[in-house]
Amino acid sequence: MFYRQIDRHLQLRLSVPQFADELFQLTETNRDYLKTWLPWLDSIQKPEDTRRFLDLQLHRFSKGLALHETIFYEGRIAGVLGYNLLDHTNGIGQIGYWMGEEFTGKGIMTRAVKDLILLGFHYWDIQKVEIRCGVANSKSRAIPERLGFTNEGTLRRAEKFYDHYRDLVVYGLLQDETE
16 A cells, blocks of 8 residues: 655555544544634535545546545544645646644644655656645645745635635745755
């Protein structure tokens, strides 16, 4: 199975349906915390929903359209990240991520995203990585800012969020900006 050992505490693994129960439990435990920022929580109501999502992500990976990884911190699932979209025509990868509240503040996501960026630049030879974050989501925005991304602007009403729309800040990092 695909995995990347980042350090002695942190491992990234290709997301597979066998992780569904534990990942669903992390989602369930953090539902109130995550609902502030993630618009899809209402569609995940039972472990089978998570399993279907992971099946879809594996299918998208097999077609070269995306990569979904599960974050393991000290042997426990802490969250997920991945290339939600791999646009091979334009050489752009769009990264998304989320993590359980108890795992925040340890630099886990920053290290995981840094590794994912390198994977995209070297494996898929993408020329640009994008991260889109809610304007008010300062914790999520801090990750691309720490990693040297450029704030490329704000997309107005770019994400349907339950009963309204949210603006998203777009961050970009070019391959030649990392070398």
